[in-house]
Amino acid sequence: MDWIPLCISGRLALITTLILMISAAPVAYFLTLSRFKGKILCEALINLPLVLPPTVLGFYLLTIMGPKGFLGRLWEWVIHAPLVFSFSGIVIASIIYSLPFAVMPMKAAFIKIDRRLIESAFVLGLSPISTFFRVVLPNSIGGIVASAILVFVHTLGEFGVILMVGGSIPGETKVASIAIYEAVEALRYRDAGVMSLTLLIICYAVLIMVNLLSEKKSRGA
Numbered sequence: 001m002d003w004i005p006l007c008i009s010g011r012l013a014l015i016t017t018l019i020l021m022i023s024a025a026p027v028a029y030f031l032t033l034s035r036f037k038g039k040i041l042c043e044a045l046i047n048l049p050l051v052l053p054p055t056v057l058g059f060y061l062l063t064i065m066g067p068k069g070f071l072g073r074l075w076e077w078v079i080h081a082p083l084v085f086s087f088s089g090i091v092i093a094s095i096i097y098s099l100p101f102a103v104m105p106m107k108a109a110f111i112k113i114d115r116r117l118i119e120s121a122f123v124l125g126l127s128p129i130s131t132f133f134r135v136v137l138p139n140s141i142g143g144i145v146a147s148a149i150l151v152f153v154h155t156l157g158e159f160g161v162i163l164m165v166g167g168s169i170p171g172e173t174k175v176a177s178i179a180i181y182e183a184v185e186a187l188r189y190r191d192a193g194v195m196s197l198t199l200l201i202i203c204y205a206v207l208i209m210v211n212l213l214s215e216k217k218s219r220g221a
Helices: 004-033 039-051 054-065 070-079 087-111 115-123 128-136 141-156 160-166 176-185 189-220
Strands: none
Touching: 004 039, 004 087, 004 128, 004 141, 004 176, 004 189, 039 087, 054 070, 054 087, 054 160, 070 087, 087 141, 087 160, 115 128, 141 189, 160 176, 176 189
């Protein structure tokens, strides 16, 4: 039984979650407070991976990140290595694919904050950035934790986008979901079953954490 694909999935999920927790929070904060023309289009673009088939998203990412794509050419110019079929490539693809799973729970948590708290912070002279760190984030811990958990679990199960952008390179881009698929194709049902059961237990445990967090938050409210 090869556990390396599961380790790669865990590493990918952890890195994706960390990056999105840092980058998605300001985006959700901006979308919550701002009113501008094109906001609906912006939110639709962020949420597009929710409804777009993974292979379609993977195809466009492959085009952009490939040797002839602008991102791929820029990456090769700076790093001197191809972006597609690399771990860095599947990290970028995973971030884009999981972006709505990070933004939506955070935005929902930010919306629930009493606007009088934010307005009072502005009246007291706090800047929007200071208000974000001193008022918004401390009152949205539950939503941020839920966002992190959802992103982590979603990344563990990614298949189509990762396969399109990263392929199946052992020790590099061959994640657990791809390993399970290949094991089934090769009639290695025991290996596929063990890895599937491992992912099932992890995802189930994480969902229990989300439910406990939501229940605790509801009792606290």
